Amino acid sequence: MIQITLIQIDNYGPWTVTPSPRFEPDLQTLQSRLYADLEREFGSHGGIVFYNRFDNLIAISNGIGEEEHRKIQESIRNRYPITISMGIATRKTALEAQRVATEMIQKGGGAQSSERREILNIDSLANEEESRVQISHIDINNITKTLTDVETAYDTSIKVYEVLVELMKELKKLGGLCFFIGGDNYMAPSNGITKNDLREALKNVDKNTGVTLKAGVGIAKTGGRAADLADLGLEDIRAGLTEDSVLIFHD
Amino acid sequence: MIQITLIQIDNYGPWTVTPSPRFEPDLQTLQSRLYADLEREFGSHGGIVFYNRFDNLIAISNGIGEEEHRKIQESIRNRYPITISMGIATRKTALEAQRVATEMIQKGGGAQSSERREILNIDSLANEEESRVQISHIDINNITKTLTDVETAYDTSIKVYEVLVELMKELKKLGGLCFFIGGDNYMAPSNGITKNDLREALKNVDKNTGVTLKAGVGIAKTGGRAADLADLGLEDIRAGLTEDSVLIFHD
């Protein structure tokens, strides 16, 4: 069971233009610092956060309870000009968990409601025993030599985001999610996706985009540890220890 | 003439896995803090930075000279475990400027070269007189009511990134660039793109993705100021002061 927390800035859109549009570099700083801070808060309890759209962030939060979530909300309120609401749900797949987590937020009020403030709606928390996170760390083979060092920065970026969208759609079919994490790297919470299915999904994206993808997969009690194991898998593929495009490690 | 700085972390890929893969939440924090810091450094001199792929960032740097660039490199070296290289170029269109800026970086060495360190290769700087930045701030009409508050967080994200890729490709045809800046917002350095062409480009993306886009456009001496004006344009469209999907302001 994977536990997902959807984090949404309260009434953010209206705030950014009140009383008049705020300086964009300030907003960009605010958003990336908020993300970094949430990453630290969840990360220090074994979780991991994806910035997603920056005003809607998605965390793998297995092992993190109600009290810690409230503490995080409080800590943001104490240091930022904005507040955050959260919805939490635990399900067999990441797709389902985020669906219910979204509902939890939505039933607390709209993203641009000036009344909603620091909602914490919990559908379910993963207990220690059933807690299980599967994360796939996917990257593009040899991107430095084929793109970064020879194409323009922008053309490389187009390719990287094209791959992202294909991965997002392809993994959704299997009950997974996918996020861009910088460079040519993607992380996919992928509970319940088999090695075969993942291998096929990567091949489909390869075909549609012209790159070649590989994935290390980690399975563990928490998101942070699963990501660690996924990294190790990816390293072994890079090192040529397997010819498979997918390698799974679990605790 | 728009001046673009391409910023690349030196030898970042290898560093992230040496001696073994570093904890992903730490890397995510590092990347988003680095971006926030660069945003502040460029922002405090009138520029604006887009995170792009986090290890390759793109700044609109009109008005910022060699000395300031060196100072920024030094400041990063003094506070981070990594260093950055930069290429700078000034051209009539953003696409051309980033192309040459990329070449400037590439001729300094590969992104994964352990020898390259803090290269600063300048093709050209915009002088005060010819300096001119056009930025379009694009967003999706009514996303909160049609997506955020009714669809799942992930489905909304797929749509938002799909629109991004379409915008990236569409604007490239016109010599522009496009970046995601959070929420449902995109910023497009768009020197030389006419109101008509931009309106058509948005329509094409609308057609391919099923959303409706609008754009405020700002033209000014610096990126920061152009972004400000673009925000004002967008606000006026939102407020219904025009029925056009594009509104341009310049100093």
Place this chain on the structure above:
Amino acid sequence: MIQITLIQIDNYGPWTVTPSPRFEPDLQTLQSRLYADLEREFGSHGGIVFYNRFDNLIAISNGIGEEEHRKIQESIRNRYPITISMGIATRKTALEAQRVATEMIQKGGGAQSSERREILNIDSLANEEESRVQISHIDINNITKTLTDVETAYDTSIKVYEVLVELMKELKKLGGLCFFIGGDNYMAPSNGITKNDLREALKNVDKNTGVTLKAGVGIAKTGGRAADLADLGLEDIRAGLTEDSVLIFHD
């Protein structure tokens, strides 16, 4: 029993001047960010950190074990150009605990040794049962009206630091420590100091410096919670709920 972690930047002095002196505003940023980050890491596990001298920081770390300490060291190494060593000790008084924690660091090598790196020397950890932190939050009565709003900023600062030194010495006699935490506020880990003794200590400082001090005292299992309770005590004195200069709350 109070558990104290002494945190020391490895070989920091030499680093700041290699290859030539680094830009002071960069170093100031580095130090204050490092402090903020350590505050977050320890804070998210119920601890509290005092910046002390910025390159030697002192944390109340009850409830935080070896594994978390290692994780914090790793997280700093992954995001900063420097590393940190730590010594941990648990004793009946804060003064004793920091004394032994210092020894733990010192036996790992000198502060300017280029060989010492990420030492973690643990004398003792507080177990759940015996864990007990007493913190006094001390401030100056009515400083805004008597100093901040009427004297120069510098004269107010001299007074505030003069009070700090007096408090540091006075509390040491009783087995306590004292740190400046901004404004006119001081925090004193003060396990084992009675209400009477604290009241007397404040009076002695009053006499030597011409201000009037008061203190809220909190007693709890962790440093963070003890600080919370101390704040509540101070608020009640401010609100006139007692005429005593000291008020103690415990869980």
Place this chain on the structure above:
Amino acid sequence: MIQITLIQIDNYGPWTVTPSPRFEPDLQTLQSRLYADLEREFGSHGGIVFYNRFDNLIAISNGIGEEEHRKIQESIRNRYPITISMGIATRKTALEAQRVATEMIQKGGGAQSSERREILNIDSLANEEESRVQISHIDINNITKTLTDVETAYDTSIKVYEVLVELMKELKKLGGLCFFIGGDNYMAPSNGITKNDLREALKNVDKNTGVTLKAGVGIAKTGGRAADLADLGLEDIRAGLTEDSVLIFHD
């Protein structure tokens, strides 16, 4: 002429306890991040900021005009839950400049007034020609071997803060200011203080505290550059290039 900006958080005391006392680690993070951010903003324009009391910060701001100051206020408002007011004054000595800068703030309202918000009161700005900053970087001889590596962390801290208070008082007599900047380092804006007078002042502090102090002095158009030169002076003394306790460099 030295230009000093006094920065004061608006109504900070009341905010920290509204509606109830905020979590101390959050406040410590807020304060140190705010300081780091102000250091970056002023630093990127050649200035330097001292945290002083964290809610009252002092910047050497030569070369930084009204517009930049407003931009900094705006940037803080856009990213923090608090706002800042500023007073600016230019005088022959740092002591005088901060005195007038304090008056500029005070006449805008009290530090705990809920009405005062983002005051920017300028008595005078240094013009390019007359701009001149003298900064002394002072440290304790051989502190690592005599204190850090042999005494307890706390005893070393007591000594370091004792020296601070003595320096603050001694330099005030000569029209200077003094701030602690971490480790065993102090920075003293010291316009108009001669080499002889500074040497005497250090000797007086030596006598009262039992340490031996030395100082590199830098004189330049801006605070950042003066600090750089002061660092170089200190390095040369450390390297034994002079037997004097004071060494001055200027552009």
